[in-house]
Amino acid sequence: MILSIILALLCLSFLIFIHELGHYFMARRVGMRVETFAIGFGRPIYSWVRNGVKWQIGWLPFGGYVRIKGQETEEGGDPYEIPDGFFGKSPWDRIKVAFAGPFMNIAFALLIFGLLYALGGREKNFSEFTHKIGWVDPKSQLYQAGIRPGDEITAYGSSAYSGIKDHLYMPMTQGDEIQVLGNKVNYFKKEKEPFKLSVKTYPNPLASDKGILTSGIVDSAHYIIYNKIGDKENPLLTGSPLENSGLQYGDRILWADGEVIFSLRQLNKILNDDRVYLTIERQGKILHKRVPRVEVQELKLDPEIRDELSDWQHEANLKSLKLNMLYALPYNLNNEAVIEKELKFIDRDTEEEAFPRHPFSDSEAPLLVGDKIIAVNGERIRFSYELLKLLQERKVTIIAERDSKILVPTNYDQSDNDFDDRTEWSDLKKIANSIGLEAPIRSSGNLILLKTVAPKKRSEFLEVQEDFAAAIQEERQRIEKIEDPEKRAYALNRLENEENQLQLGIPNVQDRKVTYNPGPIELFKGIIGEIYRTLYALLSGNLSPKWMSGPVGIVQVVHEGFMVSLKEVLYWIGFISLNLGVINLLPIPVLDGGTIVFALYEMVSGKRIKPKTMEKLIIPFGILIIGFFIFLTYHDLARVFKNIFPE
Template sequence: MATGILLALLCLSFLIFIHELGHYVMARLVGMRVETFAIGFGRPLYSWDYKGTKWQIGWLPFGGFVKIAGQEVNGEEDPYSIPDGFFGKSPLDRIKVALAGPLMNLLFAFLLFTVIWSFGGREKNFSEFTPKIGWIDPKSELYASGIRPGDEIVAYGNQPFSSFKDHLYAPMTASEDLLVQGNRVDYLTGAKKPFSTKVKVYPHPNSLEKGIMTAGILQPANYIIYDKLPGDKENPLPEGSPLEHSGIQYGDRIFWVDGEIVFSMQELNKILNDERVFLIVQRDGKEIMSRVPLVELEELRLDQQVKDELTDWQYEAGLGGVKPNQLKVIPYNLTSGLVVEGPLRFIDKDKEKEAFPEHMFSKLEEPLLPGDRIIAVQGEKVRTSSEMLKEIQRKKATVIIQRKSIKEAPVLWRLADAEFEEEIPGGDLKTLVDSLGQETPKTNSGSLYLLSSVIPKKRSEFTLSDEAKEQYSNEMKEALSQIERMEDPEKRAAALNLLENRENQLLLGLSGVQDRRVNYNPNPVEQFKSIIDEIYRTLYALVTGTLNPKWMSGPIGIVQVMNEGYKISSKEALYWMAFISLNLGVINLLPIPVLDGGTIVICLFELLSGKKIKPKTLEKLIVPFAVLLIVFFVFLTYHDLARLFKNFLPW
């Protein structure tokens, strides 16, 4: 880690060095006298003279500076009186010198983008660039309007979707209302229906920090692939994993669970833990899938006849040891032959709303109708209500995986979404699902395979090594520490409740799941333009007040990002160097007196007006902005440190 941080610091220093080199070269070309070119800061460790310039290496070898004669305005000497000084040259020559530094950064960034492009681009996860939704907040306006996992976002406001960062960036920089445009997608027919809706942005439900906003999209879509770890390392399932004897193999993708195509880990978690049971129901001669609420008997208002029937079924199912009020049932009155006669009443209306919400997750949650006959429960054929009652006392997931015999190379990111859609074989899926109500269900159709019985386990039921136990204990302490620092008591209570429920969360026991890799390789011009656009949007949001500057990265944050890039790959490291170089160039062109852009504006004023600005006026312009810039960097550094040491600092 120390090596990575050192390399990051050196690269950041190199970007500053080439910036100053641009100033130096242009200053010499226009006849200015460069007094000092420093590589690093602080007391010189080594220095030498070359062509009238003192070159020195500071004991802090990060960054550097160029000192041109007469450039430092102190109010005692007229800088315009120094013939080979900065202000002694024409405004046009000064503009050239001021412009040369930022241009070097821009050209260097373009060069690095070209190198990355010519070497085939970078490998990224599918989730980083797909517009497809992996999970959406059930309490959001988008969810209420019918948007679900698998649908896709086309644009936020007038900004076309470009990457997963837009799900956070657009709400963070938007005003109160945000226009969201996209498509509702039917993956079995391939049909897409456009939507456009305005929603209010609101605090991100998964964030413990104030100021993080969302429009409701909490996770992009991703593949859930069980495979070897990077470096071809083995990735055995945890001891006692529910998938241990299911038939799952390396390279398999969790494709479908309990009636739903799975688009993310958060959706998978919802399906496993939402207290519903997966049924195959016969209606009007056709078989349909349904996900029906599972409730404890004590939550229902029952007449004596229904109670007596349930008691009989309980003993027929061999469940005599279960207390009647703790018995899990579905809220429907059934015949002994599993024909629905009608719904049962809830004691608590709120419980009824939870079981039958106004906005259903999918059509599978629509209520059963009188006359419907249940023929399969959790993938198993049933004939009587007592068989069904026994089956639903323990959660069992019906899981279909997608298997490919050859491990594919990363697909081009532009084609990844189309391939994602093509990889959903509606016919094969229908073949497997239709067989679930039969005596012997099919186990394979095309690339799809039905896994053997999978009984999810609570997190607390897994056997962990001492090392894993310690790691989990530390994670819980860290999470609890963060929750205790939350100011909003309601949010703190909700987060604490979620943490406590985590122990009882049902899991499939997958380890080291991976997303599909895609080849991200836009041409240098595209990459350059996209980052310029990102910088513009950020600056606009800062000026208009829609983005809090504390979310920007300072020097420490930049070093962190570069360090992470080195850990991934050399091309990733080059990308972040290019990204930072481009930002450095653009920021320096802002029309602020202490920056190169401010110098250019002052020189343009002189060029157009023919008047020189007095030294004292220059000093009054530069000094306050220099102080503000220093304060701003201290502010950014403070928040960089706060994010870095949030587990140890009291904010």
């Protein structure tokens, strides 16, 4: 880790070096006298003189400069009168010298992007580029409008969707309201219906900082693949519900309890929303529904229904449990598990949770009078007491995809089409429709129906997840030190909920890999577009400067690249070099762009800017830029420490 940080610092220093080298060579070419070439600021830790130029390395490695004769004159001196000085040369020569530094960074970025392209590009995750949505906040306007995981996003406003970062970037930069364009997708019918919605941005519910906004899309779709990690084994956790389910290395969890799975968040929702997967017969047709199971104490029961439940409890051999604590369906059934009527809830909030105004899918629609339940989680029943018994344990039905081709990277711009085409949706429908029948189909094509499993609480895996157990203990000790009783109770409740989350016991799942290799010009144009949108958002007030990265953040990004691959490092070096070049061309005094503006003014007007006037312009902007870098560094460090010591 220390080595990668040192390498990151060296990379940043190199980008500054080539920037200043551009100034140096052009200054020498037009006849200016270079006095000092410095990498870093502060007292030199090493220096030498070559060809009349003092070369030095400062103790602070962020930044650098080339000092040309005449740029700093004695009080009362006229820099325009120094023949081989910076201002002694023509405005055009000064423009060439000022532009040479940014040009070197821009040209170097193009060189890096070309090298990346020649090397075959980077290996990334499917989730980073897919247009498919992985999870939508249930409290969002998008969710209420019917947008769900698996649907596609094509644009935010007038900006075409380019990748996962847009879910964060666009809501942060486009104001209080954002337009979301995309397609509602029916995978089984292979149909897409365009949508266009304007929604309010709001604090991202998954972010600890309320300043991070979202449109409601909080995750991109990704594959859930169980496989080895490189050449290392990735065994299921001891006691994992999936141990004897039939799951194998290379399998992808494709479907669970009636829903195609597009993200871990969606799978987690299905595991923890306390619904049961039922096979029902309605007017001679077989249907499958996800129905809430609730504790008896949550329902308004007349004595007759309560007595009937008590009889079923006895027949199901559930006498060790109190009737009020048993799980039941919010329906009155006859003895043959036929729906007779819907039951009322005692608490309205519990009822709305069981039957939300905006259900996740059609499979959550309420049952109808006359529906006959014939299977629970694929297990056949004939009588209501059998139903009651099976309701007491949360189980989940899973279909996996088994295809070795899924482990082979696909091209990023074809990955969505591959996602649509690789799955035989007719095979999935065939297996899913047979669940709960007398002869269920266990496999079709490359799809496998796993054995029904019972998820376990996360706390049950503490003995085999030592890191998680230690983290839970540390968090509990930290919470107990909170003085405010309300905050302490809230934090403890949140921690308890985390421990009680139901899981399948897979230590690590993987996304499908894609090859990301756009042409160097395309990559160049994309980054230029990002820079433009960021600057526009900053100037319009839609983006707070605190979300930008300063020197510490830049080093951290390159450091993380070293932890991934050399190609990832190359990309970030090119990205930072291009940003450094473009930002230095901004028409701000102190920056190269300001120098170019001064020279252009002199060329057009024929008037020289007085040294005093130039000083009055440069000093305030210099102070502002130093203050801005201190501001960015503060927020960089705050983010680093927040990751190390989360609240």
